[in-house]
Amino acid sequence: MTSETRIKVGGELPYEVVVGHGLLGELPAMIGSKAARVAIVHPRALAATAEAVRDDLIEHGGYQALTVEVPDAEEAKSVGVLAYIWEVLGKSNFTRTDAVVGLGGGATTDLAGFAAATWLRGVRVVQIPTTLLGMVDAAVGGKTGINTAEGKNLVGAFHPPAGVLCDLDTLQTLPQNDFVAGLAEVVKCGFIADPEILRLVEADIEGAKRFDGPHTRELIERAIAVKADVVSSDLKEAGRREILNYGHTLGHAIERNERYRWRHGAAISVGMIFAAELGRVAGRLDEATADRHREILTALGLPTAYDGHAWPKLLETMRVDKKSRADMLRFIVLDGLAKPAVLEGPDPALLVAAYSEVAAEPSAKGAVDL
Ligand SMILES: NC(=O)c1ccc[n+]([C@@H]2O[C@H](COP(=O)([O-])OP(=O)(O)OC[C@H]3O[C@@H](n4cnc5c(N)ncnc54)[C@H](O)[C@@H]3O)[C@@H](O)[C@H]2O)c1
């Protein structure tokens, strides 16, 4: 398959997610003809790509394009880095018709998206995700934001992109651990909505772990399709969008507890096993589907356990999860394969029982390189 795939995201401001190879030629149409200036926000790992994008926009698009390098990974998602981008936009006289491009992994696209959402109360953003996770999840759907000392993504905005370009060639340089971490969100889409994803992964685990695996493109497109379908009907998470948070209630608490040294996908892997066990002990999910989580995530090399002694701290952090309402914790669980639902205010004993299924000796977490 060589041509590009176009996945439509609906809503008030519809846009396309384009998947393919060498997609730079698509960028000017997404930025639009009203923009004069374009800021390309990127981490150092993507500096050469950012410069190539900038040069192309100047030469072929006639834009005044500039690159804005930001710290790597989760370090980028801070108010200090956001203020730095505002300063660059201000000093470069960015107006309401100008545009931001987010080039990098999910951390970069979250930051760039939020910078675009807040600059002059909202300018256009085009996302160019360069990680698996960014392509299948972060760059699509318009959730943007940064972290605070109290937790993950606590400040942000819903600001849909004008378009998303998933150039599969960029995955060639992605470190293997980052690719595998992205598979956690792919698997999530399999459990909440598209079991064919699980079948494809299980049928060829080693192939699934490769950026050029036989089903990689199909897995990416299927996961994007799941996300596009959900966010098209519920941009602002009034209801259905919450299913995309499967595994994230505990996962985000683990990320914070690890001071963001764990990759997002790795934490979400443990979070999904916890959510599956919670569904099981609550009498909602069958044993086989719960066990399937552990089997597939283990086979992919993703972590399935976390420090047993961390539970009190994790529980406290989960209270500021965005799904919480007043003092009530809320979790996404499964009532069966591809049947996500909300579990509200579970009995604390159920939470403890579910956590005991992922609890490990503290030394075990040090062994996790993901
Ligand atoms: N907004 C959303 O809907 C949404 C969804 C899922 C995740 N997220 C967020 O996304 C973030 C995780 O994203 P991620 O897993 O992409 O991590 P990341 O952005 O930290 O990128 C992972 C690493 O890969 C490097 N990198 C990126 N592209 C590369 C490439 N092509 N070649 C070489 N190196 C490359 C980065 O510099 C970084 O070191 C988290 O902050 C998470 O909260 C947001």
Ligand SMILES: O=C(O)C(=O)C[C@@H](O)[C@H](O)[C@H](O)COP(=O)(O)O
């Ligand atoms: O797009 C969504 O909605 C998601 O929940 C997707 C998640 O994979 C993603 O990690 C998201 O950033 C989590 O959002 P949050 O609202 O729980 O911070």
Ligand SMILES: [Zn+2]
């Ligand atoms: Zn996520």
